[in-house]
Amino acid sequence: MKSIITLPATSQALAFDGEPLAAELDAIELELPLIAAEVDLLDVEIMTxxxxxxxxxxxxxxxxxxxxxxxxxxxxxxxxxxxxxxx
Incomplete structure (x- = not known):
């Protein structure tokens, strides 16, 4: 039987606190008008x-x-x- 060796967690993985970064929030804000338009299109399609x-x-x-x-x-x-x- 082969043994499984686990690798130590990287420091970057430990530093992740689950919150989005400022750059990610900026990207979402930049895409928000498109997201809203796609949601509206989906709503209209669902109605029919x-x-x-x-x-x-x-x-x-x-x-x-x-x-x-x-x-x-x-x-x-x-x-x-x-x-x-x-x-």
Whole structure:
């Protein structure tokens, strides 16, 4: 039978306190408009699951998809500006 050898924990693993870093919070804040747009799109799609979509529902879905695309573009541009490039 082979014995299992455990490795000592690294100091970095011990230092983790379970809280997000400031950089991670900044990244979430940067992506928040896109996250909200995707949640809105999901809400609109869920509304139409148990019934056939009406013309108004289709318009809502189109608008929500458009908003997601706009927020993705805006996020890409914000990231490009922060990194010094142009999108």
């Amino acid at each position: 699951l148990d019934r056939s979509a009406t013309e108004l529902d289709e318009r809502r879905i189109r608008r929500a998809r458009h908003r997601v695309l706009v927020e993705r573009r805006n996020l890409t541009n914000r990231i490009a500006v922060q990194s010094g490039g142009a999108a």
